[in-house]
Amino acid sequence: MGNKLVTFSEQQLENYQDCTFFTRKEILRVHKRFREVRSDLVPKNMIEDQPVTIRIPLESMEKLPELKENPFRSRICEVFSRDGKGNLSFEDFLDLLSVFSEQAPRDIKVFYAFRIYDFDGDQHIGSEDLDQAIRLLTYGELSPEDMQQITEKVIEEADVDGDGKLSYMEFEHVITRAPDFLSTFHIRI
Incomplete structure (x- = not known):
């Protein structure tokens, strides 16, 4: 041996x-x-x-x-x-x-994407979470007014129950309409 x-x-x-x-x-x-x-x-x-x-x-x-x-x-x-x-x-x-592998099913990816966007960990994606995500995505280059407008538009479009924040189900619904989600939510090893 x-x-x-x-x-x-x-x-x-x-x-x-x-x-x-x-x-x-x-x-x-x-x-x-x-x-x-x-x-x-x-x-x-x-x-x-x-x-x-x-x-x-x-x-x-x-x-x-x-x-x-x-x-x-x-x-x-x-x-x-x-x-x-x-x-x-x-x-x-x-x-x-x-x-983040290509083999991971869509529902697992959506679950973790939700957790990543839920910065405060309150099981909802609220305006503060969206502000933080937008700031990261735009490298802080938007004016506060532009950020507020985007945040309001996202909530207006995705908030089905009208409570001013996105639940996991509402987030999942938005993601299923995003065709690029699966192709961009992976890392190769």
Whole structure:
């Protein structure tokens, strides 16, 4: 027998396959990618609880080419991090890439898109959430009046029940009418 380096146990790999939209080979590729971000923090083989306890800081994750140009990069990391601050463990990173993979179903993508846009975490997308999203998307180049006009128009168009904010169902309804949503809501590994 050789000295084959084992990155994960068989059980870990099976669990990761069951909980993601990745093959074993893709999971190992994700680990390699995770390790490349901060090889000083991440060991080649992840033992015991290291896939959950070793975290790469948000500042390092934001530099990934897959996230670097995305105006929502900090928010994406915050939503997928167990600590809520954007510091990602391997399992957090695996979840993030799984949801953004082409294999992930539309309803999973919509669920996480809603969470990303719900900046205050109140289970609705209100005008403050929309203002923050518009500010990120336009790099803060719109006047307050233009932002308010866009926010009001979005709520007017999408708020079916008239409560001044978007529920998950209202958000989902809007997304289903956006043909580009699935093609833009993914990251390749």
